[in-house]
Amino acid sequence: MFEQSTLFENPEMQPLAERLRPQTLDEFCGQTHLLGEGKILRRLIESDKISSMIFWGPPGVGKTTLARIIARRTKASFIDFSAVTSGIKEIKQVMEQAEKNRRFGEKTILFVDEIHRFNKAQQDAFLPFVEKGSIILIGATTENPSFEINGALLSRCKVFVLQALKTEELTALLRRAVQDERGFGLQRVEISEDLLTAIANFAGGDARSALTTLEMAILNGEQTEQGTVVTRETVAQCISKKSLLYDKGGEEHYNLISALHKSMRNSDPDAAVYWLARMLEAGEDPIYIARRVTRFASEDVGLADPRALEIAVAAYHACHFIGMPECSVHLTEAVVYMAMAPKSNALYLAYERAKKDALTMLAEPVPLVIRNAPTKLMKELDYGKGYQYAHDTEEKLTNMQCLPDLLVGREYYLPTEEGVESKYKARLAEIKAWKKAH
Numbered sequence: 001m002f003e004q005s006t007l008f009e010n011p012e013m014q015p016l017a018e019r020l021r022p023q024t025l026d027e028f029c030g031q032t033h034l035l036g037e038g039k040i041l042r043r044l045i046e047s048d049k050i051s052s053m054i055f056w057g058p059p060g061v062g063k064t065t066l067a068r069i070i071a072r073r074t075k076a077s078f079i080d081f082s083a084v085t086s087g088i089k090e091i092k093q094v095m096e097q098a099e100k101n102r103r104f105g106e107k108t109i110l111f112v113d114e115i116h117r118f119n120k121a122q123q124d125a126f127l128p129f130v131e132k133g134s135i136i137l138i139g140a141t142t143e144n145p146s147f148e149i150n151g152a153l154l155s156r157c158k159v160f161v162l163q164a165l166k167t168e169e170l171t172a173l174l175r176r177a178v179q180d181e182r183g184f185g186l187q188r189v190e191i192s193e194d195l196l197t198a199i200a201n202f203a204g205g206d207a208r209s210a211l212t213t214l215e216m217a218i219l220n221g222e223q224t225e226q227g228t229v230v231t232r233e234t235v236a237q238c239i240s241k242k243s244l245l246y247d248k249g250g251e252e253h254y255n256l257i258s259a260l261h262k263s264m265r266n267s268d269p270d271a272a273v274y275w276l277a278r279m280l281e282a283g284e285d286p287i288y289i290a291r292r293v294t295r296f297a298s299e300d301v302g303l304a305d306p307r308a309l310e311i312a313v314a315a316y317h318a319c320h321f322i323g324m325p326e327c328s329v330h331l332t333e334a335v336v337y338m339a340m341a342p343k344s345n346a347l348y349l350a351y352e353r354a355k356k357d358a359l360t361m362l363a364e365p366v367p368l369v370i371r372n373a374p375t376k377l378m379k380e381l382d383y384g385k386g387y388q389y390a391h392d393t394e395e396k397l398t399n400m401q402c403l404p405d406l407l408v409g410r411e412y413y414l415p416t417e418e419g420v421e422s423k424y425k426a427r428l429a430e431i432k433a434w435k436k437a438h
Helices: 040-046 063-073 088-103 120-131 167-179 193-203 207-219 232-239 242-246 251-265 269-281 286-304 307-322 328-340 346-360 376-380 421-437
Strands: 053-056 077-082 108-113 136-141 158-161 222-224 227-229
Touching: 040 063, 053 063, 063 077, 063 108, 063 136, 077 088, 088 108, 088 120, 120 136, 167 193, 167 207, 193 207, 193 232, 207 232, 251 269, 251 286, 251 328, 269 286, 269 328, 286 307, 286 328, 286 346, 286 421, 307 328
Parallel strands: 053 136, 053 158, 077 108, 108 136
Antiparallel strands: 222 227
């Protein structure tokens, strides 16, 4: 269970992020896709009908806070557990207590922070108790549960994805921290709206980081007869990223990523590296840049150079493994490669053409010949009848119709002559010629 406060603890000595931790769902910042009025997670919490679940999201987005709100609302026994400091022995002790509670008709909710830190054996120890209902497991993780949580355990948990907080959400949170009595509301603090926005931008979606930076700025503010004044210089020192102080409402954030994307598209490696440096030195999340570069690899390079996607994904993993400042060189390699690669947007255009038809012709049936036929009834209805297995043919080709009847003859992928894609264009021409002849 949560540790109880003692008479000797002074709430004012707690960090701002802890003092301002939301007590209710109405105080909770962000995650409206899960906690907005009528949303499923909010309904589950308010009705006290929690089932086993995993909260997955980056640091500082409210995973632990949500667990504590559940702890306050539930009629079940609530146990707070840390994967960092606990082992098999502690797990067994907790499970024994949960089993006793079950025998007396009481539910036990077990919250495991950083559950991805448990190894397979430790995770397996939870499984039988989750299966028979001794515990309702709530896990919090910053890592992809598909890779870090055992399949058997994961299949018994609903995964809720928590998103990085938006700049405007963080700015509102910081504004409340200045005004709320649990924050600095009992002091007279003067800080401009653009500085709050600058701190919010610097935090990169992390509420804890934003509140910690604000607290540092206020504690180091200028003391006057009227109270504490937080200046631009003070904030600049706290975040050590002066360029972000001029980012109004996130506009510059999007301007810079647009400049990087268009410089790569224009095959200008020098400009691309410059805009990359501008973003990284301003505190931009390298993972965000790596995701955008990965998108570029297929949208603007595509099959003109298929290795571009490999390079981009490798850079993403490098950023994930080692972070800043070391990963800057990996991003530089990826950005320069994209800028120098031959360009083709044929894949992007192919999908856009197909999407248009997919959205306007939603009811087109799958041709019988390529339908799945796992049951006798389906086979009797001619599902899969006449299917031609391409590997059985000498040319590895068949004249089987794969598009719906109304779309026969449609062409979505129109390859260019750029780079390696010229080979794919020639190959596609051969395939179409063979099918026409047969």
